[in-house]
Amino acid sequence: MLVSGAGIAGLACALELGTRGHDVTVVEYARHLRLTGTPIDIRGDAIETVDRMGLLAKIQKRRVRMSERTQFVDSAGEPVAPIPMAEISDSDDDIELLREDLVRILAEALPDTAAIRFGDSIETLTDGGESGAGVDVHFASGRIGRYDLVLGADGQHSAVRRLVFGPEEDYLRHLGVYFALADHPGEALSEGANSIYNVPSRMAGVFRYNGRAVAVFQFRSEPIDYDHHDLESQKKILVEAFAGHRSWRIPELLDAALADPGFYFTSASQIHLPSWHRGRVALVGDAGYSPAFLSGRGTSLALTGARFLAEELDRCRDDHTAAFARYEVRQRPYVTFAQNRVHSGRDRMLPTTWAAIAARNEALRAMRTTPDGPQQTTPRRAGENAE
Incomplete structure (x- = not known):
């Protein structure tokens, strides 16, 4: 069995299938595991999934509380509003941890029946259909192979x-x-809380964890055409998006982005497919049903998707068509829920005017309560973050 992509979805597929006795090859375009990224969340039934994998104790040991230490600030760096934890988390059982920690935990748990081949990618696929011939694959490296099934777990740009x-x-x-x-x-x-600063339709922030710090950016935009492998053009897009904005620490954070060879850039986009399988090929995670990072549920969908697919392939034995269909029936409600949860988060993080930023901050301060009831706050003028 071939899995394309060694991210969370691909590693979870390799682990779930490998531990059930399948021989799995994971092919990864990059030359190493991608460990960068902001903390991710494991929610709901995905917690049961990592428990069944035997990884829950290791994951809980790596738990972080990033969101509880994050606040909106003004142009002077002074706190103006808390992050709305009740809106971010589903429950107190949610597990937040660093992406690199989850990737390492999954990779280290892979059985001998699963292997990763770095620095290669699928170039062509020829599905033998129901004849039992399998899928013939030609790789960018020049290798060729035939596989019973191919799983695309290679992300939003699959x-x-x-x-x-x-x-x-x-x-x-x-x-x-x-x-x-x-x-x-x-x-x-540096010590201190994680900070998020807004100008209209944009945000810049600094997050700190485990002796490391990252600069984080978001901005509103219509679709931009760019090469997903060209870091320099992506950095140029970011700089142009913040052109003319020099308040708070924006210039400093842009300089950090320009200097980072591991710079990461992506759109908040969803993938909507009527079906996630065709012939002997199926999609898992963002490749099939990206909910966008604004949902906070991409990791959980990757984990449950890998589990459901592996369970159904076991139940249906040699009938991959039935297994793929049953996988979709089980996973689809989770995907629909996650994809419908994105818009409130976007409006919280990226108000479009100075007045909307001030109104957001005032609403969040009013939500904060003490044992005696809501805290009293002093209203701030609409231009409190103005440059």
Whole structure:
């Protein structure tokens, strides 16, 4: 069995299938595991999934409380509003941890029946259909292979989806937001809360964890055409998005982004497909049903998707068509829920005017309560963050 992508979805598939006795090869375009990224959340039934994997105790040991230490600030760096924890979390059982920790935990748990091949990718697929011939795969490296099944777990810009289902634009729904992340080594030893600063339709922030710091950006925009492998063009897009904004620490954070060779840039986009399988090929995680980072549920969907697919392949034995269909029936409600949860988060993080920023902050301060009831706050003028 071939899995494309060694992210969370691909590693979870390799673990779930490998421990059930399947021989699994994971092919990954990058030359190493991607460990960068802001903390992620494991929610709801995904917690049961990692428990069944035997990984819950390890994951809980790596738990962080990033959101509880995060606040909105003004142009002077002074706190103006808390993050609304009740809206971010589903329950107190939610587990927040660093993406790199979850990737390492999954990779270290892979059985001998699963192997990762880095620095390679799928170039063509030829599905033998119901004849039992399997799927013939040609790789960018020149290798060839035949596999019983191929799973696309290669993210929002999935090559497997493009090869089997058609162009990305046929299934992508852009939510009008872009996200960027960069290491900020000069900030790594600093103490204090994580800070988020807004100008209209944009945000910049600094997050600190485990002796490391990252610069985080979001901005509203119509779809932008760019090469997903060209970091320099992506950095240029970010700088242009913040052109003319020099308040708070925006210039400093942009400099950190320009200097980071591991800079990360993506859109807040969803993938909507009527089916996640065709022939002997199926999609898992963002490749099939990206909910966008604004949902906070991409990791959980990757985990439950890998589990449901592996369970159904076991139940249906050699009938992969039935297994894929049953996987979709089980996973679809989770995907629908996650994809419907994005818009409130976007409006909280990226108000479009100075007045909307001030109103957001005032509403969040009013939500904060003490044992004696709501705290009294002093109203601030609409331009409190003005440059």
